[in-house]
Amino acid sequence: MRAAPLVLRDGDREILQAWIRSTTMKSGLVLRARIITLAADGVAHAEIARRFDISRQTVINWRSRYLAHGIEGLHDEHRSGRPRTLDRDKLITTTLTPPPRKYGVTHWSSRLLADHLGIAHGTVSKVWSEYGVQPWRAETLKFSTDPELAGKVTDIVGLYMNPPENAIGTAA
Incomplete structure (x- = not known):
């Protein structure tokens, strides 16, 4: 079963496109922006995973994070460890x-x-x-x-x- 295209929030496509074009943005954020824009364009999870050599589950996880938290959900979470x-x-x-x-x-x-x-x-x-x-x-x-x-x-x-x-x- 193919997932429905991801519906982006107002103004988010422009922000994601700016991240993709940026030469100073962290590579992880650029990858996440590409995943979300392709999902919004209706590209299948398996195809996105193949293009970026990542797992299908990674695509699903970032899609879920975007749905739950918007653009802010694409940023890295704080990691555990000694401060x-x-x-x-x-x-x-x-x-x-x-x-x-x-x-x-x-x-x-x-x-x-x-x-x-x-x-x-x-x-x-x-x-x-x-x-x-x-x-x-x-x-x-x-x-x-x-x-x-x-x-x-x-x-x-x-x-x-x-x-x-x-x-x-x-x-x-």
Whole structure:
């Protein structure tokens, strides 16, 4: 027995079509939008399942969710599991502030920050990736932590200002 075409609510076809055309929409939502629009066009469940390489039951489930909840029913439900305990704001704020002088570095590495905060370095890397943070690329002035910097700079500038007699590149 073939299911009757799905009747869409007012304005939903335009929303579903926009989801299908979107390049930023999550792929799961795009697939669900395609399932619902094909069901509304009267395409059989088995044919929709074949087109998207999914089970017939998946098509039936999404059709039922749409009937019960409309467009909102197509979004992911909250999953079970332990809630996040990491304070991501604190991690990002700490990342964007210079490390304490005791570490002797100009910016954080994931391992150093992880040790400082008492968390796994993979967690730091994952959060940095999610937020697009790259502390080693910060466009701010970095100060050297070398205690002998002033003497080294004086020596180098002195060589440029008064090069030795047989130095390469000096005019005769």
